[in-house]
Amino acid sequence: MMMSQFFFRPDAVILANGVFPTHAIPLGVLRSAPHVVCCDGSIAHWPDADVVVGDGDSIPSQYRSRLARITEQEDNDLTKATRYCLDHYQPSISNHCRLRLAYLGATGMREDHTLGNIALMMRYYRQMNIEPLMLTDYGWFVAAEGRQTFDSFAGQQISIFSFNTTRLTSEGLRWSAYSYEELWQGTLNESLGARFTLDADGCYLVYRTYDAK
Amino acid sequence: MMMSQFFFRPDAVILANGVFPTHAIPLGVLRSAPHVVCCDGSIAHWPDADVVVGDGDSIPSQYRSRLARITEQEDNDLTKATRYCLDHYQPSISNHCRLRLAYLGATGMREDHTLGNIALMMRYYRQMNIEPLMLTDYGWFVAAEGRQTFDSFAGQQISIFSFNTTRLTSEGLRWSAYSYEELWQGTLNESLGARFTLDADGCYLVYRTYDAK
Numbered sequence: 001m002m003m004s005q006f007f008f009r010p011d012a013v014i015l016a017n018g019v020f021p022t023h024a025i026p027l028g029v030l031r032s033a034p035h036v037v038c039c040d041g042s043i044a045h046w047p048d049a050d051v052v053v054g055d056g057d058s059i060p061s062q063y064r065s066r067l068a069r070i071t072e073q074e075d076n077d078l079t080k081a082t083r084y085c086l087d088h089y090q091p092s093i094s095n096h097c098r099l100r101l102a103y104l105g106a107t108g109m110r111e112d113h114t115l116g117n118i119a120l121m122m123r124y125y126r127q128m129n130i131e132p133l134m135l136t137d138y139g140w141f142v143a144a145e146g147r148q149t150f151d152s153f154a155g156q157q158i159s160i161f162s163f164n165t166t167r168l169t170s171e172g173l174r175w176s177a178y179s180y181e182e183l184w185q186g187t188l189n190e191s192l193g194a195r196f197t198l199d200a201d202g203c204y205l206v207y208r209t210y211d212a213k
Numbered sequence: 214m215m216m217s218q219f220f221f222r223p224d225a226v227i228l229a230n231g232v233f234p235t236h237a238i239p240l241g242v243l244r245s246a247p248h249v250v251c252c253d254g255s256i257a258h259w260p261d262a263d264v265v266v267g268d269g270d271s272i273p274s275q276y277r278s279r280l281a282r283i284t285e286q287e288d289n290d291l292t293k294a295t296r297y298c299l300d301h302y303q304p305s306i307s308n309h310c311r312l313r314l315a316y317l318g319a320t321g322m323r324e325d326h327t328l329g330n331i332a333l334m335m336r337y338y339r340q341m342n343i344e345p346l347m348l349t350d351y352g353w354f355v356a357a358e359g360r361q362t363f364d365s366f367a368g369q370q371i372s373i374f375s376f377n378t379t380r381l382t383s384e385g386l387r388w389s390a391y392s393y394e395e396l397w398q399g400t401l402n403e404s405l406g407a408r409f410t411l412d413a414d415g416c417y418l419v420y421r422t423y424d425a426k
Contacts, residue, residue, distance in 0.1 A: 112372035159325035
């Protein structure tokens with residue numbers, strides 16, 4: 001596992017109420033985050049969080065003083081927490097206009113939530129000027145567009161999810177990427193070395209595993 | 214939890230190598246299946262399986278006599294197992310042309326595999342004449358098209374994932390469905406009673422939870 005390549009420093013962590021991470025990489029990001037925003041009941045996993053966002057139904061009473069109650073029902077808690085971060089935090093890198101947010105605990109348990117939350121990364125990137133990173137116990141998703149080079153290592157397992165591309169090419173992957181029309185088509189790829197490059201006319205999500213196969 | 218409404222009898226179960234289920238409903242489907250096809254290493258969870266499909270790399274030696282080695286690299290093990298079922302089993306319901314397959318262990322662990330496997334349900338339904346049902350510890354996915362009525366119960370949590378629809382309407386759900394353009398838009402819905410109906414000009418996946426919220 002290539003810890004050295006993992007250098008994402010978020011402006012805040014959003015901790016959702018899926019499976020709490022146990023892997024050293026997401027836990028390291030959580031421990032070193034300047035701000036932690038919890039979605040509803042996830043505050044029980046991280047009592048030191050700055051704030052807890054949600055409708056309050058599942059928040060233990062000892063944390064109610066830190067509740068930022070958001071009653072609108074159009075968006076789920078992950079999006080409410082994202083809006084809270086946009087309203088309260090600034091990008092820490094002055095030449096970087098996007099707020100860098102790491103999402104933890106956003107997968108596991110209900111698979112419809114997992115699927116929705118992964119798709120929301122693309123929404124936050126395209127519509128809300130966020131640089132999202134979703135970390136799990138197995139790997140991490142980032143959102144990207146256009147031509148981008150990604151740090152990697154030989155044997156790292158790679159999946160690419162294309163959302164609005166009509167052209168997508170790759171360098172440095174075992175199987176050449178193309179503009180996938182289905183979500184399953186871009187899975188099961190592998191990096192050949194220390195980096196790989198994707199070039200597309202639209203947006204895509206990249207998933208990299210922590211470990212080689 | 215409404216066990217009585219759960220009556221899906223598959224022609225075979227495909228057991229993938231994600232998280233092995235612990236919930237009574239997927240375990241009940243597994244135990245009563247006429248055939249069980251394991252993907253690669255998942256045979257360790259179900260040694261009585263009819264056959265194990267895969268490249269054999271991760272199959273313990275005691276199960277090698279039951280290996281159906283499929284070396285093509287275009288498809289993942291879930292699709293290889295699905296092709297095996299199409300080649301070897303017949304629909305048990307004579308007036309039902311689709312082979313009814315239940316997919317277990319197809320989520321959990323790597324999230325890119327989870328996302329790909331869920332999307333594959335739609336592929337199997339549209340392109341391979343399968344009636345797929347994916348069961349997890351929290352709920353289940355089915356594929357559908359056109360106008361369909363689904364058994365349900367008040368308070369059941371419902372998510373709808375639209376794939377190629379331009380029109381989608383609902384009856385019996387708390388929030389009216391529409392032709393969702395993003396995977397997150399159809400999540401967080403709820404059934405109002407014993408059934409709900411969807412009507413669309415294309416295909417969609419429906420996720421229902423075992424329990425009310």
